[in-house]
Amino acid sequence: MKVTVVCEYNESMSSPEGVAAYPEGLGVCLKEMFGSFGYETTLITYDDKRHAEELTEEVLKNTDVLVWWGHWYHKHIPDAVAEMVADQVNKGMGFIVLHSGHHSKPFRRLMGTSCNLIWRENEENERIWVVNPAHPIAKGMFPYVDIEHEETYGESFEIPEPDELVFISWFRGGEVIRSGCVWNRGRGKVFYLRCGHETDPTYHNEKVREILHNAADYVKPVMRIDAYAPDHRPEAPEGKF
Numbered sequence: 001m002k003v004t005v006v007c008e009y010n011e012s013m014s015s016p017e018g019v020a021a022y023p024e025g026l027g028v029c030l031k032e033m034f035g036s037f038g039y040e041t042t043l044i045t046y047d048d049k050r051h052a053e054e055l056t057e058e059v060l061k062n063t064d065v066l067v068w069w070g071h072w073y074h075k076h077i078p079d080a081v082a083e084m085v086a087d088q089v090n091k092g093m094g095f096i097v098l099h100s101g102h103h104s105k106p107f108r109r110l111m112g113t114s115c116n117l118i119w120r121e122n123e124e125n126e127r128i129w130v131v132n133p134a135h136p137i138a139k140g141m142f143p144y145v146d147i148e149h150e151e152t153y154g155e156s157f158e159i160p161e162p163d164e165l166v167f168i169s170w171f172r173g174g175e176v177i178r179s180g181c182v183w184n185r186g187r188g189k190v191f192y193l194r195c196g197h198e199t200d201p202t203y204h205n206e207k208v209r210e211i212l213h214n215a216a217d218y219v220k221p222v223m224r225i226d227a228y229a230p231d232h233r234p235e236a237p238e239g240k241f
């Protein structure tokens with residue numbers, strides 16, 4: 001299986017907290033994680049100068065699961081790239097969106113809503129409650145996964161009703177948010193996982209890594225198509241009988 005990780009670099013990753021959380025870099029951590037699951041994984045990095053130019057249609061067509069982490073520089077991704085990602089999801093590609101990627105162009109394009117939420121950077125405890133223990137992404141996570149230090153997000157999270165709700169997170173400050181959601185789009189599946197602030201070592205947490213392994217396996221293509229079905233039928237099928 002081929003995984004492409006698109007990960008932003010921003011200056012907070014070079015702060016003492018950012019370097020302590022991911023000495024290797026957040027993007028490299030994600031690449032190595034999906035590689036350790038046995039997937040052929042490629043990393044594409046963008047920032048205030050780079051615009052993920054390497055993410056071409058050809059690359060997307062050869063990607064089974066696209067993973068997206070972004071925060072400061074969502075606007076540096078061209079609209080055409082968001083359109084290409086949405087097109088490939090509709091044709092069967094799996095898409096995993098992480099943390100502040102809730103505001104990324106491809107995710108908003110696929111959701112059709114603002115995807116706004118409330119947030120506080122306070123390094124408090126997140127408890128990820130499993131609300132669907134039978135869901136394949138939640139395998140091994142029941143009843144909850146604790147993350148000691150994370151950024152707080154909260155409802156209202158302006159997303160369309162998830163087709164499958166897997167996790168709801170609670171935070172020490174009292175906020176709750178739908179933190180593990182699946183949507184079907186065309187032939188493809190989209191999974192959003194909330195946790196993963198760039199100055200917290202969340203993606204080194206074994207349980208979070210297991211969730212992402214389960215998720216990649218769950219959203220991988222079932223039926224990939226090259227073209228959409230035609231939107232008209234020149235001849236009625238009855239005419240052939």
Ligand code: ZN
Nearest residue numbers: 100151197198
């Ligand atoms: Zn964050």
